[in-house]
Amino acid sequence: MRWRPLPAVLSVLVAIVAIASVIGVRSAARAENGVVAAVKSGGPRYGLSTVGLSFPFAAAIAKGFSDAAARAGATAIVLDAKGDVQKQANDIDDLIAQHVAGIAVMPLDSVVAQGWVARAQRGGVPIAAVAALVGNPRTRKVEDVYPGLVALASQDEVAAGRAAGTLAARLLPAGRPARIAVIEGAAGFPEVEQRARGFRQALDAAGARYAIVAAQPGNWTSEGGEAACQNILAAQPGIDLFYSEADDMVIGCARAVRAAGSPARLIGVGGSKLAIASIKAGAVDGTVCFKPEALGALAFQALHEDGGPRFRTYPIPAVTRASVDACVGQW
Numbered sequence: 482m483r484w485r486p487l488p489a490v491l492s493v494l495v496a497i498v499a500i501a502s503v504i505g506v507r508s509a510a511r512a513e514n515g516v517v518a519a520v521k522s523g524g525p526r527y528g529l530s531t532v533g534l535s536f537p538f539a540a541a542i543a544k545g546f547s548d549a550a551a552r553a554g555a556t557a558i559v560l561d562a563k564g565d566v567q568k569q570a571n572d573i574d575d576l577i578a579q580h581v582a583g584i585a586v587m588p589l590d591s592v593v594a595q596g597w598v599a600r601a602q603r604g605g606v607p608i609a610a611v612a613a614l615v616g617n618p619r620t621r622k623v624e625d626v627y628p629g630l631v632a633l634a635s636q637d638e639v640a641a642g643r644a645a646g647t648l649a650a651r652l653l654p655a656g657r658p659a660r661i662a663v664i665e666g667a668a669g670f671p672e673v674e675q676r677a678r679g680f681r682q683a684l685d686a687a688g689a690r691y692a693i694v695a696a697q698p699g700n701w702t703s704e705g706g707e708a709a710c711q712n713i714l715a716a717q718p719g720i721d722l723f724y725s726e727a728d729d730m731v732i733g734c735a736r737a738v739r740a741a742g743s744p745a746r747l748i749g750v751g752g753s754k755l756a757i758a759s760i761k762a763g764a765v766d767g768t769v770c771f772k773p774e775a776l777g778a779l780a781f782q783a784l785h786e787d788g789g790p791r792f793r794t795y796p797i798p799a800v801t802r803a804s805v806d807a808c809v810g811q812w
Contacts (some may be wrong), residue, residue, distance in 0.1 A: 492698035520799035525553040527784055529777070530577035530586040530668045531570035533564045537699060537729070538751060538773050539587060540810035545777025551579055555582070555666040566590050566669070573597045576603040582800030583631070584608045591618050591671045598629040607631045612773070613638075618671030626791040628762060631784035634776050634793040638672045643680025644799040645748050646768045649722055650687035651681070652746045652766055660746075664706050664725040664734055673698075676750060689781075694720070699730035706730025709727060710737035711753045714745075722746040728756035728768055735764045744747075752800070760802050767801040 528547045531539045541561045550557035558581065560570035566589045576584050577600060582583035584606055588594035594615045611634045613712040615627035626633045653659040663680070666673045677696075684691055695713045699705035702781075708723055713720060714737060723738070723745055725731035731749030738745050749756050754772035772795060779793040800808045 485619040508666045512573055514762060518587060523555060524581070525582035525785075526556045526558055527572075527781060528560065528579075529559045529586045529780070530560045530562060530569055530572045530576070530584065530585045532562055532589050533571075534559075534561045535563070537753065537812040538612075538727070538771075541773035542587065542777040542780075545774030545811075546611075546781050546801070547777070548774070549773050549778040550785075553781070555781075556784065557579075557781070560591060564589065566593055570597065572576075574600065577601055577606050580604075581606060585611045585780040585784060586772070587612045588615055590669050591615055595627065596628060602629050607784055608778050609634065609783045611635065611776055613671050623675075624668055626794045630791070631801045632780070632789070632791045634779035636771055636776075636785060636794060636797050638675035639679035639682070639748055641682075641769045641771070641797050642676035643683040644753055644797060645674040645724060645750055645767075646680040646683025647799065648685065648767045649746075649748055650684055650689045650721060653689055654721055655689060657690070659689065659691040659721040660694045660717065660719055661691050661722050662697075662710070662717070662720050663693055663725060664699040664709045664723060664730045665696055666726050666730075667698055667788055670701075673726060680724055682685045699723045699725065699727075699733065701727050701729060703733035705733065707733030707737045710734035711741070714738070714741045714743055718743065721746045722748065725749045727751050728753035729809070731765055731768070732759060735759060739764070751812070752808045754809055757805055757810045763802065768808070769797055769799050771797060772811050774811045 498532055527550055530722055531543055534540045538789040547557040560572040569589050584601055598615055609631045614623055614633055623637045699709045722732050725734050726752035728749040731747055732755050735747055747765045747770040752768055756765055756768045775795055
C-alpha cells in the first residue's frame with residue numbers, strides 16, 4: 482500500500498500548524514461585524530471583500546493585502562462575506578459608500594460580481610478582483626480582465642488544473658484505463674469548472690487512458706473532502722487516483738483513503754502547509770503551489786499604484802516529494 486503513517490513528531494507538528502491556523506483565522510474574524518482593520522496609519526483606506534476568513538486560503542490573501550497596505554502607509558479594511566453572496570454585495574456597497582481609495586474583491590459568484598463592478602464604477606471607486614475572475618468563467622479567459630476592473634490578481638486556474646493533470650498522467654497505472662475521481666470545491670465558485678477543465682486538458686494532451694467515474698463536492702474543507710472520498714470509495718473501491726481541487730480537501734481525502742486501505746494516488750491544488758507536510762511524509766502524492774499572500778499584495782498594488790498590467794500573476798508549479806521544498810506554504 483502506498484500510504485504510510487506520518488511519523489509521530491511530524492504528526493504533532495502538523496497538529497500544531499493546524500491549531501495555529503484555526504486560532505489565527507478565528508482571531509481575525511472575531512469582530513461581530515466581520516471587519517478586520519490593519520494598522521491604521523492615517524493614510525488612504527482600501528477595502529478587501531473576502532469570500533470568508535474561515536477559509537485559510539482567503540485568510541492568507543487578507544494577510545498579504547493588509548501587510549502590503551501597512552508597508553505603503555495605508556489602512557486595509559477587510560470584510561468577511563462568510564460565504565454569503567448577498568452579504569458580500571452589501572459589504573461592497575458599504576465600501577463604496579465610505580468612498581474608500583479602492584476595493585479588492587474575491588468574488589463568491591463571478592457572474593453576479595459583474596454588477597458589483599458597475600456599482601463601484603458609478604461610485605467612482607477603483608475595483609480589482611483577486612483569486613477569481615469576474616465574468617462567465619466558462620467563456621472568459623483569465624487574462625481577459627473584465628471591463629471596469631483596475632486589475633485581476635489571480636492564478637490561471639485552468640493552468641493550475643493542467644499542472645495537476647500533467648502530474649496525474651505520470652501516476653496513472655499502465656496497460657488499462659485509469660479510474661479517476663474528482664473532489665470539487667463548492668457550487669458557484671468559478672475555480673470548480675476551471676480546475677476540472679485544465680485537468681482533463683492535460684490528461685488528454687498526455688494521451689492518458691482514463692475515465693472520470695465520480696465527482697462530488699468537498700466544499701473546500703478537510704471534512705468535506707474526507708466525506709466525499711469515503712462515499713466514492715464505498716461505491717467504487719477501485720479508484721486509481723483522486724484529484725482534489727484544493728489542498729484542504731486532499732488532506733481529508735488522505736484520511737479516507739488510509740481508512741479504506743486503498744492504494745489510490747492523491748493530488749491537490751494550493752500548496753498549503755499541511756499538504757506540503759503530507760507530501761513529505763508520503764501521504765499525498767503532489768499539489769500545485771499557490772502563494773495567496775502574494776495575491777493579496779498584488780491586488781493592493783494594483784489599486785494603490787498607477788498603471789501596470791491588468792492581469793497580475795506568478796508561477797504555479799506542480800510539486801511532488803522530490804521537489805516539494807520549492808513550495809513554501811503560505812496558508
